[in-house]
Amino acid sequence: EAGVAQSPRYKIIEKRQSVAFWCNPISGHATLYWYQQILGQGPKLLIQFQNNGVVDDSQLPKDRFSAERLKGVDSTLKIQPAKLEDSAVYLCASSRIKGTSGLSYNEQFFGPGTRLTVL
């Protein structure tokens, strides 16, 4: 099966500019995640969608970051305006929760990421 697709792979912008990232999850995966990974650290969840509804956006800096998942498939993550500290790799992942209620698990499949450099 095709994996999670992301574009662009690299982006360089100046601070205060805006930028958008696109993600196409694995077909049939209802759950989609956006992560931010700063150099030397593990990925940090920004937002989680279940179909086209937001499940968790507690760590999304909502004053500058926004995300949408129209029609419950593709998703875009936008930063406006960008700051120097937004330089990171932005990872998209998708999953399908398995198991029975109360004892369910999910295996996340990650895309290659978009490396953002803010100058």
Add this chain to the structure above:
Amino acid sequence: DAKTTQPTSMDCAEGRAANLPCNHSTISGNEYVYWYRQIHSQGPQYIIHGLKNNETNEMASLIITEDRKSSTLILPHATLRDTAVYYCSHQGGSEKLVFGKGMKLTVNP
């Protein structure tokens, strides 16, 4: 707010078994233990997960202690391509997966 503790780094000789430890003392009864790895410039890759029994798949084996407060990921015959950052975490249901800084495994020829 990582919930797990791993060594910062570990070296292993090619062809030998690599045993990667993880402490997850705050794990609750319905949470699975997950292991992922991230090869340089790629997204994380799922390796294995387990609840309380030991698990094995084509990539690795997972040994979970009886009290479930720690686990060990075993790569039985490490290769150079296993050089990566390895993350362990625990999660239940639709809760978010929290990644710590992970552990850098270097497999040496």
